[in-house]
Amino acid sequence: MAVQATESTPSVALGPAVALSCRECGERFPLGPIFACQECFGPLEIAYALPSGDPEALKKQIEAGPANIWRYAPLLPVPADVADKPNLNPGFTKLVKADRLAAELGVTGGLYVKDDSGNPTHSFKDRVVAIAVEAARAFGFTTLSCSSTGNLAGAVGAAARRAGLKSCVFIPHDLEPGKVVMAAVYGGDLVAIEGNYDDVNRFCSELIGDPLGEGWGFVNVNLRPYYGEGSKTLAYEICEQLGWRLPDQLVIPIASGSQLTKIDKGLKELIALGLVEDKPYKIFGAQAEGCSPVSAAFKAGHEVVKPQKPNTIAKSLAIGNPADGPYVLDIARRTGGAVEDVTDPQIVDAIKLLARTEGIFAETAGGVTVGVTRKLIENGVLDPSLTTVVLNTGDGLKTLDAVASGPTATIRPDLDAFRAAGLAG
Amino acid sequence: MAVQATESTPSVALGPAVALSCRECGERFPLGPIFACQECFGPLEIAYALPSGDPEALKKQIEAGPANIWRYAPLLPVPADVADKPNLNPGFTKLVKADRLAAELGVTGGLYVKDDSGNPTHSFKDRVVAIAVEAARAFGFTTLSCSSTGNLAGAVGAAARRAGLKSCVFIPHDLEPGKVVMAAVYGGDLVAIEGNYDDVNRFCSELIGDPLGEGWGFVNVNLRPYYGEGSKTLAYEICEQLGWRLPDQLVIPIASGSQLTKIDKGLKELIALGLVEDKPYKIFGAQAEGCSPVSAAFKAGHEVVKPQKPNTIAKSLAIGNPADGPYVLDIARRTGGAVEDVTDPQIVDAIKLLARTEGIFAETAGGVTVGVTRKLIENGVLDPSLTTVVLNTGDGLKTLDAVASGPTATIRPDLDAFRAAGLAG
Structure with missing residues (x-):
């Protein structure tokens, strides 16, 4: 029995x-x-x-752990021996003190960029997928799958291979070349769907109910409760890297909204565990104007989110019908934050601003958070005298077309030609 | 006075x-x-x-340091307070135990990939540039410059901005788009030279002797002695990550050859300091057949290297007249290693092999080292029963055109279309 x-x-x-x-x-x-x-x-x-007992002992245990998300294994839905299994070991990415960006934006209270482009496939998705892989193993799935705006496809493809699982991932047909190649190169199946992300998502929901999808772990469907928890590690790392201290303000991109809600969950856990002092923090959500259903609902005072048809260069955030939209609205309002959006040209400007001040080349989603931070400061919504953390969740190499930067000059290899170009000094 | x-x-x-x-x-x-x-x-x-005294105390000091190259500051030409200055903090990248790749290659003694794609601009060049930045500061230079096959251009552009320096970098006109955009996005001057890397290099040597280049720190020319030392950190990290143990065999790519010579220098320092046991190790150099001057000299038994005109997809290794070629030959022979080369198709196969076994997407230079490792095993030159470390020095996102992977299928968003594609299960 x-x-x-x-x-x-x-x-x-x-x-x-x-x-x-x-x-x-x-x-x-x-x-x-x-x-x-x-x-x-x-x-x-x-x-x-969650563990009870002496917070200082738990801190010490975490600090003695590996330099990746598995240092937080006691707070995650993963087996205790997770660090010994073959996986991509994402996380513990840099929290960059962004003094030159702060000077340009007028932030005096300390500005930090949490730079998740340092993850194995160069986006925060490696965090959530790593947790989903453990769930897939626990439930006996042998194929890992997902619908994706691109970053997730690469993360699933890579993580599946390291773990020895098969993979079949689904993307919209019009993604950036960098994301398509990265999704394909690991050798699992990659299926381009003629439609946008919401079409891909609907297709996957059908597939999961069909015998065709039997035995498949869809990281962001039937494994979603596990998968989502990976985003808590962003909250843990930010606080640990600040010296076990909560930031005052966080600016987080919104696609489905899951990441933002899980960061809030992670911060609350740290408070409950006594790992950080219990104090208020404000959470700000960032969207592209071309896909701003949550921002629109926030500004209109609505509690539900009206779906939009996305049209923005920030394809990794182009989810027109965000599943966690209502929860995001609740968190932004409860913490005293806000949700704001920026135009595509503002996104590009912000990518270049971050690159030129801090040497960080962000993907469009990073342009969205930096651009929204600037806008929120200009509008008097975000307080520049408080400690602020801005998330960069992806890598500029995957959205090259957005910035279209090139050489200042092209010349023959001689000094006269260089002199004529007028760049010296 | x-x-x-x-x-x-x-x-x-x-x-x-x-x-x-x-x-x-x-x-x-x-x-x-x-x-x-x-x-x-x-x-x-x-x-x-170098520090004298108790090796165990030095180990403890290093282990308590930051998770980047500055943990080795006592062994590097940098100020003691280097970690407090604004810089990109590269290094301490993952040493991946590559069991699935080992199984495919027949390696039984332990196979590791040192994956430098995790650096801030996704290549090992962040290491050498970080050291050069400190030298530039020490000597009062305000503009950072270099000749580059691409990776270095991005690393210099990013590091200069974080450090608050100006930059002007020189590249061949025909580089991969990813490398060009990454070099340009940080906002310093980027000059494309009509010629190959050796032409760019010659141009920079002229520029440095001209008043036009006065006050400029060329990281790989007048700052080269400092710059080169950054590669020692690869040796330090590999040994520390192996539990303060020397590997038996290392496979290292050759461009100018500097990296290989400095890794050897770093290993010898660790032995001299008593941080690792003194035992033999073999160093293998890896080149692309389309630019294999050192491999050719090794096979011919020469002590000097005859320049070649490069023609390979491995552009980051396409230095036809490698400055450190003779030293590389000496090290390969002295340690009992070898220098070998692989064709462009073998490079692409190796990139895909690494991706499909370990979920690591390497640039062409990583395809060269993995491909050469496979060839050396097949030829009975590299011993598969020994602990072997293979370097991946760059990121596949910068050499997308080399792999040309794409979707397995493109379909309408419905189950019938998916069924017809024949991918399920």
Whole structure:
């Protein structure tokens, strides 16, 4: 007779994770590859039995851990021996003190860029996928899959190969070349869908209900409750890298909105665990004007998000119907933050501003957060006298067409030609 | 009266560096922006007063340092407070245990990939430039410059901006788009030269002797003795990440050959300092067949290198007249290693092999080292029963055209179309 999984004896060993819990009605379910509440269809998230006891001892344990997200394994839905398994070991990326950018923006309270372009496939997606891989292993899936605006496709392709899993990922047909090649090069199946991201997403939802998709772990569908938790590590790292201190303000990009909600969850956990002082923080969401459903709802005072048809160079944020939109609105309002958007030209300007001040080449999503930070300061919404962390979640090499920078001059190899170009000194 | 710089009181504070020393005749000179021996025109390198005393205490000091190259500041020509200055903080990249690649290649003694694509601008050049920036500061240069096959241009552009220096970099006119944009986006001057890398290099040598180049720090010309030392950190990291142990075999790409010689220097320093056990190691050099002057000389038993006109997709290694070629030959022979080359199709195969086994997307230079490793094993030259470290010095996103991977299929967003594509399962 099969043993019935219960919270006290979960059927899978995923560290401190004890159950799935409905974010709407609170109903709990045993850990498994499900993502919607069987009572109210609300989204499920992980419920934990987090470590109790001396916060200083937990800090020491974390600080003695590996220089990647597995240092936070006691707070994540992963097996205790996760660091010994073959995976990409993402995370613990640089928190850059951005003094030259701060000077340009007028920030006096300390400005930091959390630069996730340093991850293995150069976006924050490596974090969430690493957690999903552990769930896939726990549930016996042998193929890893996803719908993707590009970064996730590369992250899934790479992580699957390192873990020895098969992969089949789905992307819109019109992505940037860098993202397409990066998704394809790892050798798993890559399927381009004639449609936008929301079409791809709908297709995957159909596939998961069909025998064709049986045995497949879709990281952002049936593994979504696990996957999403990877974004908590951004909150942990930011606070640890600030010396176990909460920032006053965070500027976070919004695609589905999941990342923003999980960073908030991570910050609250650190407070509850006594790892940081309990004090207020404000969370600001950033969108591109060409896909700004959450920003529009925030400004209109709505509690729900009206879907939009995306049209922006920030393709990694081009989700017109963001699943976590209402939760983002709630967090921005509850913490005293805001949601704002910037135009495509403002995104490009912000990419160049970050590159020229800090030597960080961000993808368009990083242009969105830096651009929104500038706009929020100009509008008096973000307080420049407070400690502020801006996220760069991806890499400029994947969105080269957006910036179109080239040589200042092209010359013959002689000094006269160089002199004539007028660049010296 | 100006104080005369001497070895006991150097005019600049660059940590344990005490002088410049000629690699040919041994003549010593005070630390300064010079690169050729004033007696015999031999290349200059840094002479150190390295720490003496308890190796265990030095290990502890290093391990307590930051997760970047500055943990090795006591062994580098940099000021003691280098970690507090604005710079890109490169290094301490992942040493990946590559078990799936090892299985494909038949390596049983432990195979590791040192993956320098994790550096800030995604190549090992961030290491050498970081050291050059400190030298530029020490000597009062306000413009950072270089000749570059692409990776260095981006590294110099980014590092200069973070450090608040101007930059003017020179590249061949036919580089990969990713490298051109990355070199340009930081906002310094970028000059494309109608010619190949050797033409660019010759041009820079002229410029440095001309009033036009006055006050400029050319990282790979007048700052070369400092710059080159950055590659030692690869040796330090590999050994520390192996648990303060020397690998048995290393496979290192050859462009100018500087990196390979400095890794050898770093390994010898670790032995001299007692940080690792003194035991033999073999160093293997890797080139593309389309630019294989050192490999050709090795195979012919020559001690000098006959220049070639490069023609290969591995543009970051396309130096037809490699300055350190003779030293590379000497090291390969002295350690019992070899120098080998692979064709462009073999480079592409190796990039895909590394991606499909380990989820690492290397640039062409990484394809060269992995391809050469495979060839050396097949030829019985590299011993698969020994611990082997292969370097990946760059990022596949910068050489996208080389791999030309794309979607497996492009379909309408419906299940019938997916079924017809025949990918399921």
